[in-house]
Amino acid sequence: MSDQPKYHRILLKLSGEALMGDADYGIDPKVIGRLADEIIEVQRIGVQIGIVIGGGNIFRGAGLAAAGMDRVTGDHMGMLATVMNALAMADAIEKRGGYARVMSAIQIHDVAEDYIRRRAIRHIEKGRIVLFAAGTGNPFFTTDSAAALRAVEVGADLLLKATKVDGVYTADPARHADATRYEQLTYGDVIQRNLQVMDTAAIALCRDHGMPLRIYDMTVPGSLMRIMRGESIGTLVDGG
Template identity: 85%
Template sequence: MSAPPVYRRILLKLSGEALMGEADYGIDPKVIGRLAEEIIEVRRDGVEIGVVIGGGNIFRGEGLAAAGMDRVTGDHMGMLATVINALAMADAIEKRGGYARVMSAIPIHDVAEDFIRRRAIRHIEKGRIALFAAGTGNPFFTTDSAAALRAIEIGADILFKATKVDGVYSADPAKHANAERFETLTYDQVIERKLAVMDTAAIALCRDHHMPLRIYDMTVPGNLGRIVRGEPIGTLVRDP
């Protein structure tokens, strides 16, 4: 028999790139299906879940701006890409027997509810998986910042960031064989060492509201459930 969950409520941050699998663009149905199954399994264990998904598999505002597009326009396109991803995840969850609600920071009533904090908490308390789309609704803020913000707003116990690496390293492990992987870090260590965890605004928001953050490898099947049950997988960022 598996151990019981150690968290009551979590916020899961998925990168848009993670949904691509081995493809160069878009959504891999097998990847999003497996992630949906893991989310449903954790929900059935009694954990309340909110999810923020990035849009980098479709559009990334910062990248579009670097190519010459107006930054605000690019960021709005990136926000809409996250709505596409959230709708895809909601579909995958519901096809597997779960219940999901997409809530958007940008009004888009035909496909998603507006994000209203009390309504979001109500959905989560009723056992629905709340998918928070369109970032914060503002340009110049990443979906990392949106994840930190939503985690604090819904009263999550912890913020999980699902990536393609097994934690935080002192340098890029693909380029530096001697890169050190950290078991734990403080928020200030992440900022001072300029470690590629989340953007500085998101880390500062977590620090100021004492929101612990765990970075883990989502490509390993079952990792989400193991972490929820207390296994020290990946890197934990927390107060000193």
């Protein structure tokens, strides 16, 4: 296997829930520290990295709306939660000797730069890990859609969705012992079978721009590096 990474530039999507570890709320410093270690390790072999983090460990707009809150207000609260997570991840990266920039889709100048595509690409090219916060800046769009959008905008070679499951299965593996994991799917497969890999808008954006997507288990140490080395881990979604 070549020492050169298979991918030059990636966009990593982390769920907010992933940062909780075994807790019910908030951020587990051990989890965010381990993720930062893996991200920096991958960057040091020459991979350029952008990151989108969700906010579900703090607030989820759709859930608040279901409980009676105005959906737009709930989504704005969720965007602010992603800023908090991005700041925490940036801090963990910089404590380990990396360089990070938080860019927000909503203006919040005292804590983050405004998202400007050309500036984001420049940061990435200079070896900074860019954390894209506040989703797309618009209500009714998930951070999955934000991840697909940013991946296309910055010219990533691969969109990675880090989850707590090692790929996409035919059924919920926690409930169905006979569930099997897909090695590869097409964008059409995901949409037609309603596989809940990402929301439909995100998958359609990936499909329309030929952005390959890999879903993998972030709780297994070293998985990110193995993917960068070309190993087939998790489930790949592409044009087939």
